[in-house]
Amino acid sequence: MGQPILRVDGLRKSYRRGLLRPVETFRLEADFTVEEPAVVGVMGPNGSGKTTLFELITGSNTPSAGQVLCQGRNVHEVRYDERDRLAIHYHQSYQVRHFRRTRPAFLMQRAGSDYPIVHLFDEPQFNTQDGYIGFMLDFFRKLRGEGRLVFLCLHPNERFHLEILQEICERFVFVRNGRLTHADSFDELVGHEPVREYLGALLR
Amino acid sequence: MALFEARGLHKRFGDQVVLEEINLAFEAGSLSGIMGPNGAGKTTCFNVLTGRYRPDRGSVRFDGDDITGWAPHRIVRRGISRSFQIMNLFDEYSALDNVVVALPSVRSRSFDVLHAIDADSEAQDRAETILDRVGLRGRERVNVRSLSYGERRALEIGVALATDPRLLFVDEPTAGLGTGATARLAELIQELKRHTTIVMIEHDMRFLFGLADRISVIHWGQVIAEGTPDELRENPWVRRSNLGGLA
Known part of the structure; x- marks a missing residue:
C-alpha cells in the first residue's frame, strides 16, 4: 500500500497568555499514524483537547509545530477552500469551519479529492428513542468500507454510549490534559486507570 | 429507469457544506420518503431538487431530461410540483x-x-x-x-x-397537525399515491413508515441510510427505539 490514510506527525498546539512573559495555558501534543481505513473512537473530558485535535486535523486551526498528512498530503498546505475534501469536521448536525486565510490559494496545493477522506464526528446527538443511531452506525461502516477514516468523538454519559463505541470502533484514543493514550481494543482502553477513572460508574 | 434521479449533488453556503454527494432515485408510481433530524439538510435538498437552488456539483434528471439549474417555473411546467412546509395560500x-x-x-x-x-x-x-x-x-x-x-x-x-404534476414533492405535511388531522392526511396521501408519484419529507416517522415505499435518511447533508420501511426497521438499534414498535 502507499501512504498511510492519516499521519499526525509531531503535532503540537500551545495556547499562551500574556504578552511580555507568555505563560502556556494549554498544550496539545499528538503523534500517531492510522495506516488503513478504520473507525476510531475518541473520548476524554471536556476541555481535554478533543475538538482542538479535530480542528488541527481538518486544518481549521494552525499547529504550533508538526504536520498532518492525509494520504501523504499536508493538510495545512492545501487551499483553504479544498481542505474539507481531505478531512471534514461534523459539529453535531451541521458542519462549520472558519479557516483563517493567510495565504492566497495559488500558492497552495489542491486537495486532489472530491469526497473527504477523513470524517470527524464531534459528539453526534445519539438518542435511543428515535432510531437514528442505527442509521448513523451503518453510515460509519459504509464510509469505512469505501476506504475512509472515521473519527467518532463521544463524551460518554450513558451506558449505551459505551455500547456504541464498543460496537463500531476498532481503535481508541483517550485525550486528557492535551495528551493522547491509544488503544487497539475496548478492553485495552478500559485497562488504563485514567480511562477507568473517567468512565467511573458507567463501567460497573 | 427512475422517473427522477439526483446524482452527486453538492451544495455549499459560504464555508458550510450543506449537501455532500446526495444520490437519490424516485421510481414512477412510488411514494419516496425523506427523513432526517433537524438541520440535516432536508429542506435544502428539496430546494435543490425542485430548482430553487442550483447545486454546485451534480445533476438532476427527470423523465429523461437533465433539469439541473432549470428555473422553478420551467420545472413546474415539465411536470413537477411542490407543496411547502410554510403554506402559500391566499x-x-x-x-x-x-x-x-x-x-x-x-x-x-x-x-x-x-x-x-x-x-x-x-x-x-x-x-x-x-x-x-x-x-x-x-x-x-x-x-x-x-x-x-x-x-x-x-x-x-x-x-x-x-x-x-407527474411528480409531487410534499414538505413536512404533518407539521402542526393533531392526531385526527394526521390520520385524515394519511388517507389523502394514500389516495393521491394511486395516480401521482410522490416524494415526501417527513418528521413523523410513524406517518412516513406507514406510507412510503422507500425511505432515504438524510443526515450531515448526505444520505446515510436507504431502504424500504421493513429493511430500515431490521436494524437492531431501530428495533430498540420507538420506531421499532411501529407495526
Whole structure:
C-alpha cells in the first residue's frame, strides 16, 4: 500500500497568555499514524483537547509545530477552500469551519479529492428513542468500507454510549490534559486507570 | 429507469457544506420518503431538487431530461410540483379560488385573474375536482382563513395538484397537525399515491413508515441510510427505539 490514510506527525498546539512573559495555558501534543481505513473512537473530558485535535486535523486551526498528512498530503498546505475534501469536521448536525486565510490559494496545493477522506464526528446527538443511531452506525461502516477514516468523538454519559463505541470502533484514543493514550481494543482502553477513572460508574 | 434521479449533488453556503454527494432515485408510481433530524439538510435538498437552488456539483434528471439549474417555473411546467412546509395560500379568498388561480390555464392569462374566475366554468369544474380529490368537497366557498389547519394542509396539496404534476414533492405535511388531522392526511396521501408519484419529507416517522415505499435518511447533508420501511426497521438499534414498535 502507499501512504498511510492519516499521519499526525509531531503535532503540537500551545495556547499562551500574556504578552511580555507568555505563560502556556494549554498544550496539545499528538503523534500517531492510522495506516488503513478504520473507525476510531475518541473520548476524554471536556476541555481535554478533543475538538482542538479535530480542528488541527481538518486544518481549521494552525499547529504550533508538526504536520498532518492525509494520504501523504499536508493538510495545512492545501487551499483553504479544498481542505474539507481531505478531512471534514461534523459539529453535531451541521458542519462549520472558519479557516483563517493567510495565504492566497495559488500558492497552495489542491486537495486532489472530491469526497473527504477523513470524517470527524464531534459528539453526534445519539438518542435511543428515535432510531437514528442505527442509521448513523451503518453510515460509519459504509464510509469505512469505501476506504475512509472515521473519527467518532463521544463524551460518554450513558451506558449505551459505551455500547456504541464498543460496537463500531476498532481503535481508541483517550485525550486528557492535551495528551493522547491509544488503544487497539475496548478492553485495552478500559485497562488504563485514567480511562477507568473517567468512565467511573458507567463501567460497573 | 427512475422517473427522477439526483446524482452527486453538492451544495455549499459560504464555508458550510450543506449537501455532500446526495444520490437519490424516485421510481414512477412510488411514494419516496425523506427523513432526517433537524438541520440535516432536508429542506435544502428539496430546494435543490425542485430548482430553487442550483447545486454546485451534480445533476438532476427527470423523465429523461437533465433539469439541473432549470428555473422553478420551467420545472413546474415539465411536470413537477411542490407543496411547502410554510403554506402559500391566499387567506382572503375561498378554497376554490386558491386552486383556480393555480391552474395553468388561468395562470397563463393576465395578472388580474381573480375577477374573471367566476365566469370560467371550466376552470371551476377542474378546481372542484381537485378539491374533491383532497377531501375538501363542500368546503369550496369557505375562506381559507376559516379553514382548519388540517384543511389548509389539504388545500396546499390541492394547489400543488393544480398543475397536474407527474411528480409531487410534499414538505413536512404533518407539521402542526393533531392526531385526527394526521390520520385524515394519511388517507389523502394514500389516495393521491394511486395516480401521482410522490416524494415526501417527513418528521413523523410513524406517518412516513406507514406510507412510503422507500425511505432515504438524510443526515450531515448526505444520505446515510436507504431502504424500504421493513429493511430500515431490521436494524437492531431501530428495533430498540420507538420506531421499532411501529407495526
